[in-house]
Amino acid sequence: xxxxxxYNLLKSFFPDAVIDYKDDKPVEPYIIVSAKEIDKICLxxxxxxxxxxxxLSCLSSVDFDNDNLxxxxxxxxxVHNHKLNIKVIVPKSDPVIKTVSSVWNTANWHEREAYDxxxxxxxxxxxxxxxxxxxxxxxYPLRKDYxxxxxxxxxxxxx
Amino acid sequence: xxxxxxxxxxxLNIIAYFxxxxxxxxxxxxxxxxxxxxxxxxxxxxxxRYGPNRTGKGILQTVADMAKLIQKEFISPSHADRxxxxxxxxxVFASVFMGYAVIPFATVYVGTDLNLGxxxxxxxxxxSVIGILIAxxxxxxxxxxxxxxRSAAQIVSYEIPAVLSALTVVMFAGTLSMQSIVVAQxxxxxxxYVFGGPGDVSxxxxxxxMAASCLIFFIATLAETNxxxxxxxxxxxxxxxxxxxxxxxxxxAFFFFAxxxxxxxxxxxxxxxxxxxxxxxxxxxxxxxxxxxxQIFWFLLKGLLIxxxxxxxxxxxxxxxxxxxxxxxxxxxxxxxxxIVLIVGFYLVIR
Amino acid sequence: MRYLNRLDSKIKQYEHGNFVVTSVDKFLNWxxxxxxxQMTFGLACCxxxxxxxxxxxxxxxxxxxxxxxxxxxADMIIISxxxxxxxxTRIKKLYDQMPExxxxxxxxxCSNCGGPYWEHGYHVLKGIDRIIPVDVYVPGCPPRPxxxxxxxxxxxxxxxxxxxxxxxxx
Numbered sequence: 236x237x238x239x240x241x242y243n244l245l246k247s248f249f250p251d252a253v254i255d256y257k258d259d260k261p262v263e264p265y266i267i268v269s270a271k272e273i274d275k276i277c278l279x280x281x282x283x284x285x286x287x288x289x290x291l292s293c294l295s296s297v298d299f300d301n302d303n304l305x306x307x308x309x310x311x312x313x314v315h316n317h318k319l320n321i322k323v324i325v326p327k328s329d330p331v332i333k334t335v336s337s338v339w340n341t342a343n344w345h346e347r348e349a350y351d352x353x354x355x356x357x358x359x360x361x362x363x364x365x366x367x368x369x370x371x372x373x374x375y376p377l378r379k380d381y382x383x384x385x386x387x388x389x390x391x392x393x394x
Numbered sequence: 395x396x397x398x399x400x401x402x403x404x405x406l407n408i409i410a411y412f413x414x415x416x417x418x419x420x421x422x423x424x425x426x427x428x429x430x431x432x433x434x435x436x437x438x439x440x441x442x443r444y445g446p447n448r449t450g451k452g453i454l455q456t457v458a459d460m461a462k463l464i465q466k467e468f469i470s471p472s473h474a475d476r477x478x479x480x481x482x483x484x485x486v487f488a489s490v491f492m493g494y495a496v497i498p499f500a501t502v503y504v505g506t507d508l509n510l511g512x513x514x515x516x517x518x519x520x521x522s523v524i525g526i527l528i529a530x531x532x533x534x535x536x537x538x539x540x541x542x543x544r545s546a547a548q549i550v551s552y553e554i555p556a557v558l559s560a561l562t563v564v565m566f567a568g569t570l571s572m573q574s575i576v577v578a579q580x581x582x583x584x585x586x587y588v589f590g591g592p593g594d595v596s597x598x599x600x601x602x603x604m605a606a607s608c609l610i611f612f613i614a615t616l617a618e619t620n621x622x623x624x625x626x627x628x629x630x631x632x633x634x635x636x637x638x639x640x641x642x643x644x645x646x647a648f649f650f651f652a653x654x655x656x657x658x659x660x661x662x663x664x665x666x667x668x669x670x671x672x673x674x675x676x677x678x679x680x681x682x683x684x685x686x687x688x689q690i691f692w693f694l695l696k697g698l699l700i701x702x703x704x705x706x707x708x709x710x711x712x713x714x715x716x717x718x719x720x721x722x723x724x725x726x727x728x729x730x731x732x733x734i735v736l737i738v739g740f741y742l743v744i745r
Numbered sequence: 746m747r748y749l750n751r752l753d754s755k756i757k758q759y760e761h762g763n764f765v766v767t768s769v770d771k772f773l774n775w776x777x778x779x780x781x782x783q784m785t786f787g788l789a790c791c792x793x794x795x796x797x798x799x800x801x802x803x804x805x806x807x808x809x810x811x812x813x814x815x816x817x818x819a820d821m822i823i824i825s826x827x828x829x830x831x832x833x834t835r836i837k838k839l840y841d842q843m844p845e846x847x848x849x850x851x852x853x854x855c856s857n858c859g860g861p862y863w864e865h866g867y868h869v870l871k872g873i874d875r876i877i878p879v880d881v882y883v884p885g886c887p888p889r890p891x892x893x894x895x896x897x898x899x900x901x902x903x904x905x906x907x908x909x910x911x912x913x914x915x
Contacts, residue, residue: 367868368831368868369830369831369834376867376868381867383867387830388830388833388834390830390833390870390875390876391871391875392830392867392870392871393871394858394859394863394864394871
């Protein structure tokens, strides 16, 4: 199934959670989904017979320069051999997304990384803490408006 | 030697008590000095590189090590038990060195020829377990405690195959005294216990069992000295340095020395029991080789050969996991040694 | 054996008149530089070069340097690789656990000055000398084994000129 058919199928099941479908760009087509229903949609995507997306290839985060953050989910199905991309766009003032680590276990660490580096907060995550940076780090480095802190534990950070 | 000195000194034989251990102590110190260097050189040549060859052509390396260790700061953990922490290295070294009292170097020199020589040796070297446990506990560090417990379990378990394989020799010789065991192996290489001991032709039946017994004794004593492949207690990549983690400077040097001294002590006991001790392999064919000077030479040769094999094994074999170690001892070595003891017993009864 | 010969043929007079002390100084320095036990501390790519230096072709053991896992047994630490801020607190702890006298060699650009991460590396400590006092810097990214060996020899020279008793020399 290609992404258009999957989008129509999803839209028929979740009319208000699935927001948009973009395929006119030079990148692969993606579906924009609302932040609060993402875990139900992902459960449906994994369990539905025609779709069976059993593999979350990657979960990344994006900082648009206009006060919005996004999380991008790349899904793949080993059974049917088709791919899907899902985006969730949240405002920077309230970057809360429901976690999908109950659906795919790999999302556990990917979401911790997205939180660590971009600051997207995932609700009901089983182990929500920073993964790469030290636990008492201030700020989210991969944001476009990030300023390096001067001192960390008494050590001067900038050159 | 003790008797000779007493006859010489007459009433002052209290001084003999102080002179008799001196050659052994000297030998142990010099041996350890060279054993550390030898280990590094042997391991280097096996790994296709040169060992230490910059410090006075390599020979002075251990001297430099010792002098450096003396200059180190004394550090002890803040929550450590002071007295036990200081005491542990000395217990380990003392127990190992006391085992040298019964090893016969030659006809004339044996520290003291106890009737229970072999029993005394095993009993005393087991005291090093206490030292290791104290070291692991007093360092107030969970990793040292794990290392010490593993070491205690290992040493105590491997005592059994060691003693049982030594028992086969004792059954042949009929005595626990080390000097008598060596004297019973006189007459040439065919009379050594690893080949079945002195006796008639039927002892050829015993050669595989005695050889197996020798091998098991070697393995078991290798485990007692915490050498690779049994060096889980001090495994470098496993639990950092094991029970001697928190020791710096001279105290660490004591543990180091104790390990190398124990290596030679068990090598000496193995050569005494199975390889004929200070007996020359040519027996009575070349009588000049039976004088005390040559006896010491043969003894050292055999002991150092076993030490070389121990070092060789260290740099060849990977380390055994602690459960594999225990499995090997309890499931394989002990049944095999029990069967060998049974068979040797049957043979001796029939003979 | 040269050093032992020098011990009993030294008749140099100093202001203090104490020639024996100076020779003991030399002996102690010689002992310290001939058997530096290093604490294995490979963090990143420079660790590979350090391992290559310890291996057969360029041998560390010739100089008496053996790797010890515990900081309590070591008297030299070669910081090789990128030092992140997260690791830097641990390095300080380990450095404090080493007994005196101790020496540090900073190997590679990353531990000298932050290396290729100096401009945008928010997580990198720009040079290990911001937290511990370094004795020898070995430049390179990564330095070749010969460069690391030269660093070690420079450290040996530094130790040779150290003085425990005469306080006017550094």
